[in-house]
Amino acid sequence: MGLWRLVWILFMVPVFVHGRISVHFKTGRPLYVALGKTLVLEAIFQKNPEDNIDMVTWDRQREKENVRISGTIHDKRISLEKDNALLRIINISRGDFGTYKVTVTDSNGDQQHNSIEVRMMEQPLKASIANLLECFVDTNDVAQWDTPQFEWLVDGVGVTSQTALLENGRRLNISLVKGENYTCITHSSLGTVTTHFETSKETPTSPCSWPCYKGLIAACVVLALLFVICVIIMKMRRQPKYVPTGVEPANTV
Numbered sequence: 535m536g537l538w539r540l541v542w543i544l545f546m547v548p549v550f551v552h553g554r555i556s557v558h559f560k561t562g563r564p565l566y567v568a569l570g571k572t573l574v575l576e577a578i579f580q581k582n583p584e585d586n587i588d589m590v591t592w593d594r595q596r597e598k599e600n601v602r603i604s605g606t607i608h609d610k611r612i613s614l615e616k617d618n619a620l621l622r623i624i625n626i627s628r629g630d631f632g633t634y635k636v637t638v639t640d641s642n643g644d645q646q647h648n649s650i651e652v653r654m655m656e657q658p659l660k661a662s663i664a665n666l667l668e669c670f671v672d673t674n675d676v677a678q679w680d681t682p683q684f685e686w687l688v689d690g691v692g693v694t695s696q697t698a699l700l701e702n703g704r705r706l707n708i709s710l711v712k713g714e715n716y717t718c719i720t721h722s723s724l725g726t727v728t729t730h731f732e733t734s735k736e737t738p739t740s741p742c743s744w745p746c747y748k749g750l751i752a753a754c755v756v757l758a759l760l761f762v763i764c765v766i767i768m769k770m771r772r773q774p775k776y777v778p779t780g781v782e783p784a785n786t787v
């Protein structure tokens with residue numbers, strides 16, 4: 535009898551498993567969200583074409599307290615999309631943290647569920663602006679058998695510091711190797727390429743740029759012209775005086 539029961543279980547169990555709808559979440563677990571931000575939980579249902587989903591429900595469980603979220607949503611912050619597969623809660627507050635359980639019921643009345651814990655993101659995020667140069671090789675997506683090797687020069691001197699080189703040399707931490715002229719040489723079966731990147735040189739900043747010089751030159755030309763015109767006018771005014779004075783003595787004599 536025991537043997538027959540075992541055989542029955544071995545043959546029948548896969549049939550039941552086959553007909554089940556499996557549920558999992560799109561995101562990893564546990565999930566962290568900061569207060570005031572939006573939480574989106576999307577359940578993925580894996581089912582056979584002949585299986586039909588009758589109902590999808592969402593519950594939030596916390597310290598033995600279970601709250602049914604779907605069905606009667608009074609909270610305007612909560613919405614369900616994609617045939618109830620996606621739960622969205624905007625402006626997350628402390629009361630929203632806990633374990634979210636999604637339950638799917640198929641047309642045979644079989645239920646499957648999965649849970650995901652949502653925790654509050656408490657540590658403030660740290661951000662920094664990376665002082666990195668990345669050597670990017672555009673290969674037009676052609677296939678190559680090897681991976682490129684990167685070589686960096688700073689003002690013509692090869693970089694040997696392994697701490698400054700990141701991602702197999704693809705990136706260079708320029709906080710550690712300061713210079714003005716950065717050169718990246720890449721070698722691969724597709725060829726060797728050399729590129730340069732220059733940081734803005736600390737040249738003594740002149741107070742005037744080219745448009746400004748053009749203005750200055752124009753102003754100088756205008757001034758010079760005015761000067762010449764003035765000189766001409768003055769000469770023309772004085773001429774009648776000089777001529778008589780030059781002639782008069784001759785007349786009087």
Ligand SMILES: *[C@@H]1O[C@H](CO)[C@@H](O)[C@H](O)[C@H]1NC(C)=O
Binds near residue numbers: 570625627
């Ligand atoms: C978010 O919720 C808090 C209370 O939890 C409220 O004070 C705040 O005004 C809400 N913000 C928005 C944008 O609705």
Ligand SMILES: *[C@@H]1O[C@H](CO)[C@@H](O)[C@H](O)[C@H]1NC(C)=O
Binds near residue numbers: 689690691715730732
């Ligand atoms: C930068 O350095 C490379 C290698 O030393 C050199 O070939 C290149 O001419 C330099 N570029 C400039 C603008 O100085």
Ligand SMILES: *[C@@H]1O[C@H](CO)[C@@H](O)[C@H](O)[C@H]1NC(C)=O
Binds near residue numbers: 664
């Ligand atoms: C680059 O070097 C600076 C200075 O040592 C360091 O603080 C920083 O973490 C490094 N950045 C990376 C991405 O390694």
